[in-house]
Amino acid sequence: MCNTEQQWIAAAKTGDKDAFAKLVEKxxxxxxxxxxxxxxxxxxxxxxxxxxxxxxxxxxxxYDISRSFATWxxxxxxxxSIDQLRKKKVTILSMDNEKHAWLAPPDPGPSPEKAALQRExxxxxxxxxxxxxxxxxxxxxLQYWHDYSYEEIADTLxxxxxxxxxxxxxxxxxxxEKWQKMQLPSTAPVNSTAKRIAHETSTI
Amino acid sequence: MKHQQYETWILLGTExxxxxxxxxxxxxxxxxxxxxxxQATHQIAHLFKTSxxxxxxxxxxxxxxxxxxxxxxxxxxxxxxxxxxCYFSSNPAAALKRWLTNQGRHGTISxxxxxxxxxxx
Numbered sequence: 582m583c584n585t586e587q588q589w590i591a592a593a594k595t596g597d598k599d600a601f602a603k604l605v606e607k608x609x610x611x612x613x614x615x616x617x618x619x620x621x622x623x624x625x626x627x628x629x630x631x632x633x634x635x636x637x638x639x640x641x642x643x644y645d646i647s648r649s650f651a652t653w654x655x656x657x658x659x660x661x662s663i664d665q666l667r668k669k670k671v672t673i674l675s676m677d678n679e680k681h682a683w684l685a686p687p688d689p690g691p692s693p694e695k696a697a698l699q700r701e702x703x704x705x706x707x708x709x710x711x712x713x714x715x716x717x718x719x720x721x722x723l724q725y726w727h728d729y730s731y732e733e734i735a736d737t738l739x740x741x742x743x744x745x746x747x748x749x750x751x752x753x754x755x756x757x758e759k760w761q762k763m764q765l766p767s768t769a770p771v772n773s774t775a776k777r778i779a780h781e782t783s784t785i
Numbered sequence: 786m787k788h789q790q791y792e793t794w795i796l797l798g799t800e801x802x803x804x805x806x807x808x809x810x811x812x813x814x815x816x817x818x819x820x821x822x823x824q825a826t827h828q829i830a831h832l833f834k835t836s837x838x839x840x841x842x843x844x845x846x847x848x849x850x851x852x853x854x855x856x857x858x859x860x861x862x863x864x865x866x867x868x869x870x871c872y873f874s875s876n877p878a879a880a881l882k883r884w885l886t887n888q889g890r891h892g893t894i895s896x897x898x899x900x901x902x903x904x905x906x
Contacts, residue, residue: 598850598853598854601850601853602846602850605845605846605849605850606846609841609845609846609849610838610840610841613839613840613841613845614838614839614840617839618839623839623842626839626841627841627842627845627848630841630845630849631845631848631849631852634849634853635849635852635853635856638853639856699836699837702832702835702836702837703836703837705832706832706833706836709829725830725833725834726833726838746797749796749797750793750796750797753796753797753798753826753829754796756825756826756829757796757822757825757826757829758825760825760828760829761821761825
């Protein structure tokens with residue numbers, strides 16, 4: 582943690598909202614990313630990420646400055662997302678347009694082919710994650726996208742390291758089995774989707 | 786070594802030394818089940834690592850801070866000062882009732898009676 586960040590945290594602890602806004606600015610991407618991977622839609626991710634920051638702000642006096650702020654705030658975001666999934670308030674499978682809305686920026690974005698491939702990838706990822714239970718999903722997300730060690734995952738999700746290992750083992754097996762099943766029927770549609778979109782755009 | 790041990794190496798992504806790596810490669814050539822598992826885990830890892838990173842839409846931090854302001858405003862306690870006591874509550878209606886009740890009891894302001902008079906008019 583850099584000195585500047587420590588100053589922001591210290592100021593935020595005294596109620597300085599501008600200082601906390603800087604922390605939000607710095608950590609919005611990893612927090613949003615965890616929430617998106619957990620919940621599967623931009624709307625749910627935005628809401629959960631904001632809620633995580635609100636909770637962090639309200640609990641700042643309990644934050645131990647010797648601990649990484651990133652780990653702490655990601656822990657809040659992960660646990661909030663787990664709770665949301667448990668309450669089944671979030672519909673994982675939403676309409677495709679809404680699900681990947683963030684992939685279509687108004688400025689010059691990716692080419693149609695690239696966008697189609699990205700959507701295909703995201704669809705496959707969400708499909709793999711959907712079958713995992715909430716805690717296993719959080720562990721996988723923290724390991725693959727945030728490069729967390731077993732100990733860091735254990736700390737974030739309040740589990741033992743051995744529990745994290747066994748959860749990751751189970752989750753990876755489930756994903757591998759699903760991936761093997763997905764490969765057989767999905768090869769043709771993946772290519773046909775890309776080809777169809779390329780064809781449609783070339784005829785406009 | 787037993788088949789299960791190779792599966793554990795593959796599924797936990799255990800860091801292997803040279804000898805273990807060679808041993809695993811030999812096993813993969815003989816065991817189609819492990820080979821398929823190995824390929825699947827590597828393809829999934831590649832898919833995850835090469836996928837675009839989801840980003841919040843522009844203005845996230847502003848929207849977030851606005852929400853924090855709203856939450857803070859909603860939670861801000863309401864104070865009613867008396868000479869000797871301070872009434873505070875996150876529920877303004879309850880705080881006002883307590884304050885009015887106490888004012889009536891001490892007789893400094895007969896707010897409750899005044900209220901009754903008003904309604905009995």
